[in-house]
Every structure is written in structure tokens, then in C-alpha cells.
Amino acid sequence: MNDAGQRFPSDGEPTQPISATPSGPPPVGPPPGAASWVPPTHQPPPAPAPAGQWPGFPPPGTRPMPTGPAPARHAATRGRVSGWTWPVVAVLALVLGLAGGVAGSIAHDELNANDGPGSVRDGLAGVDIVETPPLAAADGSIAAVAQELLPSTVQVSAEHDGQANGATGSGFVLDKQGHVVTNNHVVADAAKSDGKIAIVDHEGNRYDATVVGRSPVYDLAVLYSEDAERLAPAALGASRSLQVGEGVVAIGSPLGLSSTVTAGIVSALQRPVSTGDAASESSYINAVQTDAAINPGNSGGPLVNLRGQVVGVNSAIATTGGGGFGTESGNIGVGFAIPVEQVRITADQILRTGEARYPVIGAQVQTGQDDGSGAKIDKVNDGTPAADSGLRAGDVIVAVEGARVTDGIALIVAIRSHQPGETLEFTVLRGGDERSVEVTLDSEVG
Numbered sequence: 001m002n003d004a005g006q007r008f009p010s011d012g013e014p015t016q017p018i019s020a021t022p023s024g025p026p027p028v029g030p031p032p033g034a035a036s037w038v039p040p041t042h043q044p045p046p047a048p049a050p051a052g053q054w055p056g057f058p059p060p061g062t063r064p065m066p067t068g069p070a071p072a073r074h075a076a077t078r079g080r081v082s083g084w085t086w087p088v089v090a091v092l093a094l095v096l097g098l099a100g101g102v103a104g105s106i107a108h109d110e111l112n113a114n115d116g117p118g119s120v121r122d123g124l125a126g127v128d129i130v131e132t133p134p135l136a137a138a139d140g141s142i143a144a145v146a147q148e149l150l151p152s153t154v155q156v157s158a159e160h161d162g163q164a165n166g167a168t169g170s171g172f173v174l175d176k177q178g179h180v181v182t183n184n185h186v187v188a189d190a191a192k193s194d195g196k197i198a199i200v201d202h203e204g205n206r207y208d209a210t211v212v213g214r215s216p217v218y219d220l221a222v223l224y225s226e227d228a229e230r231l232a233p234a235a236l237g238a239s240r241s242l243q244v245g246e247g248v249v250a251i252g253s254p255l256g257l258s259s260t261v262t263a264g265i266v267s268a269l270q271r272p273v274s275t276g277d278a279a280s281e282s283s284y285i286n287a288v289q290t291d292a293a294i295n296p297g298n299s300g301g302p303l304v305n306l307r308g309q310v311v312g313v314n315s316a317i318a319t320t321g322g323g324g325f326g327t328e329s330g331n332i333g334v335g336f337a338i339p340v341e342q343v344r345i346t347a348d349q350i351l352r353t354g355e356a357r358y359p360v361i362g363a364q365v366q367t368g369q370d371d372g373s374g375a376k377i378d379k380v381n382d383g384t385p386a387a388d389s390g391l392r393a394g395d396v397i398v399a400v401e402g403a404r405v406t407d408g409i410a411l412i413v414a415i416r417s418h419q420p421g422e423t424l425e426f427t428v429l430r431g432g433d434e435r436s437v438e439v440t441l442d443s444e445v446g
Helices: 142-152 184-193 340-353 408-416
Strands: 002-004 016-018 091-094 096-098 153-160 163-173 179-182 197-200 206-215 220-224 247-252 260-278 281-290 302-305 309-319 335-339 357-360 363-365 375-380 396-400 423-430 433-440 442-445
Touching: 142 153, 142 163, 142 247, 142 260, 142 302, 153 179, 153 184, 153 247, 163 184, 163 247, 163 309, 179 184, 179 340, 184 206, 184 220, 206 340, 220 340, 247 309, 260 408, 281 309, 281 408, 309 340, 335 340, 357 408, 363 408, 375 408, 396 408
Parallel strands: none
Antiparallel strands: 002 096, 016 363, 091 309, 096 163, 153 163, 153 197, 163 179, 179 220, 197 206, 206 220, 247 260, 247 302, 260 281, 281 335, 302 309, 309 335, 357 442, 363 375, 375 396, 396 423, 423 433
């Protein structure tokens, strides 16, 4: 089973509509302080490659737009770049895999359904999640973490371009009611075409599944399978409690190799990362960066601390390779995970309503600046929070809630780290003068 990755946008001329929405084509190379990538344009899956051999990647689509002492690394062990100085890191790839085979049919059973299979009126409050760490701090070896989390990690197989099992990834069990969290890009094509989806547990048992809801903006999806109710849910932790250098474990199905465990450390926190696989879908997150080996197929699987709690959802890797697609592709020790705090929020919204919402201000912002001077607004739409707060075209936003903003991507990520309805203080430069502006966030579905 092979996976297809994707490449980051080239830095080009600025402007993206920001919701904050970015406008214009994505930049050629990531802007200062932000890593960015876009998902590929899906191609028919390549012939299966032997373990260890890396398949080529299809061309990407593009998307303008908008979060105690550390033990030694591999023995029970236990940020954001101000400028782009990584000459070898040329592309970022979503870890979505392509493979062949047969998938099961979609389950249609309901669980306290509101609008469809798997929906839950009370959201996360209406299901049985686990938060207590399964391991004491003293017991946090990689082997102990693997033993606890493997039964809660699944492989996800989804129809793609009419081919059963055409897309493969990973996921983890959210609760005792049969819900599973994965990446949106793993199941997006199947969800659009009403294709078949299945999950496979660590013992090889296969269960039909259906999509409860998905968020292209945060690259998350919630699946439901009544037959998976017997699977043990993973314990949810907090990425905010992580420290750089702390040990973490990634679990998933890289290159179709199910129940694979890799280990490393937290390399950085709050790394702005963007992705999108079409003009209508994009993802902007403040990612957890790790050097734990993550490869195509790990996508959607859990990043876990050494007490056995999920702290993130593995979603992307950095690759070398210069200008070519699929060249030098694979893990180079720079991977990114969606913080579990965002997973909680998005999963709760999806369980309640079948859809997720994200915050917007209603403006267009440049995303191609490379001087770290802030996010320049190109246009403010009428009747939006940006207009109501007095923001104007030409304003440069240099901070949100006191935290520095270096460019348009950083602004979008900062906004999307908050929730609709919150009022944020923006620090703005206008005509050389600095002022504070309060903006109450609106929302859109995505």
C-alpha cells in the first residue's frame, strides 16, 4: 500500500482573502514564521512498492487562504521559526496514501442521531471519552505507551476515484460509542462521492464506517462505526502542557504498514502551518512539530505523550527535494501534528451538528511578505467584523492579543486558534502610528 504526499506552494505574489481570508495565489516558499503545504491532485495509485521503497507523489492542488523534566529521547523518555533558513526543506506533504483493494460498505446505524449516523446531541459531553493518563509518569516508556495505544489506533481505508481502498491513513478511537478521529484529507474524496470507508484495528478486524462530519479548514474528520464500539478509546491529553524536548510517540500505518510505532521529541510548538487541496478547502493550524518518524499513511494517527495521552493528530511532513514532485520524499525528522485542543473543539461541533465552524473577520490579507513586518490588509469587506472594528485596507496587523504577527499566514493561524464570538485585540500600524483595535470574530462552516 503506497501513499501519495504533496508539496508546499511556491511563494508568489501575495494576497489571499482572509477570514481572515487570504487572497491571490499562495506564496512561492513559506513566508517567515510559517510552514505551508498543499495536498496533491489525486492520481491513480501506483503499484505497491516494497517496504522501504518510496512511491512518487502526484502534483498538488493549490489553495489561497486561511496553534517536569524531559527524559532522554529513546529511554522511557520524556517555537516557531522567525525566518525561513532551511534551504533543504523545500516542500511539505500531507501524509495521504493511495492503495488498491476492497473496502466495506458504509454503516447506516445511528447513535443518538440528530441529523445522521453517529451524530450526538450533546457532542463530546454525550459520549464516553477518556482523559485520565493510562500511565504514571514513572512508567512512561515507549514500550508501555505502545502497549496502551495500539488497541486504540486504527488504519483507515477509503474509496478514492472509484477505487476501493484508494486512500489509506490512520486514526484513533475517540470514545466508547464507535467514533474515530482521522484527517479530512484521508476521507475527503470518499465523503464527496459517497464512497466506501472502513477502519481496521490492530488485530486486523475490519469495520464499515461512515463520515459523521469533517473540517477541511482544520483537516479533521470524525467517522462512526457501530461495530467499533468495543474498541478502547485513546486518552486525550493537552498539547499546551508539552515542552520542547519532551518525548512523544507517533502511531499509525505509514506506507500501509499497520500498527507502526515511532518515537522522538517535541521539536517546536505553535508552528504556523497551512495546507489546502482545492480552492474551496484549506487548513491553517498552529502545529506541534516533532522529529518522530512520520510518513505518508501516518496521516490522522495519534501523537502521544509518555503518559499515554493523545496530544495531537499527525498530518504533515517536511521533505527535501528541490523543485521536483516526489523526489527525495520521506521522513526527514520534521513532522507536524494538529493540537488535541483543536480536535476536541472540532469533534464536539461535528458530533452535535455534523459540521464544523471556524472564525473569520472578513478581510483579505497578503501572504507573500518575507520581511516579518506584519500582515498587510488589502481589502475589508462591508458588513464584516473587520469593517465594524474600523480596520482599513493598508493597515498592517503586527500583533493579536499581544502575540507578534509576522505575516498573513501567521495572522490567519492566530485567528483560527480562537473561537467564533471571541473578541480579540489587534495591534495595527496605520500611517506609521500604532493603535489597538478590537474585533469580534464571526464564523463560517468549514
